[in-house]
Amino acid sequence: MSKKILVPIDISESELTQQVIPHVEGYAKQDDATIHFLAVIPDYTYFAAYGLGYASIAPDAKEREAAAMESLSEIVAKFNLPEDRIEKHVLSGSPKDHILQLADDIDADVIILASHRPSMSTYLLGSNAAAVVRHAKCSVLVVR
Structure with missing residues (x-):
């Protein structure tokens, strides 16, 4: 039984989002679940990695979070789910964390997330999906 479903969304990857839509809708309809959509955006350290000059012109956190929430809302609208069972979250930092x-x-009872097909780099370094599968305390459905 899945009463609480967490769906991490990469707002920059619309193709991956398309892959999870039928799975999320199916799980949600089976159990009248609440669906928590999550978008994780880069924090200041991501911009600083490109150099202090770039970090100084990066949009501030509130602007980036507002833009991400707008993008997440547009994506969530593509799902055929009752609005009263949808929660949206935008956080900045490490996606897997x-x-x-x-x-x-x-x-959460289950995490439903999309993943790219594994490549050599993800076998060597790991991916967000792999880390979530390894460390989550609940079931994880990885959609490819």
Whole structure:
């Protein structure tokens, strides 16, 4: 039974989002679940990695979060789900850390996330999906 579903969304990857839509809708309809959509955006350290000059002209956190929430809302509108069962979250930082933390915070029953096909770099370095599968306390459905 899945009463709370966490769906991490990469707002820059519309193709991956298309892959998870039928799975999320199916799970949600089976159990009248609440669906928590999560978008994780880069924090200041991401911009600083490109140099202090770039970091100084990066939009401030509130602007980036507002833009991400707008993008997430547009994506969520593509799902055929009742609005009263949808929660949206935008956080900045490490995707895998925020996915795992939010899953714990909301006591998620399942995490449904899309993933690229594995490549040599993800076998060597790992991916967000792999980290979530390894460390989540709930079930994880990885859609490819």
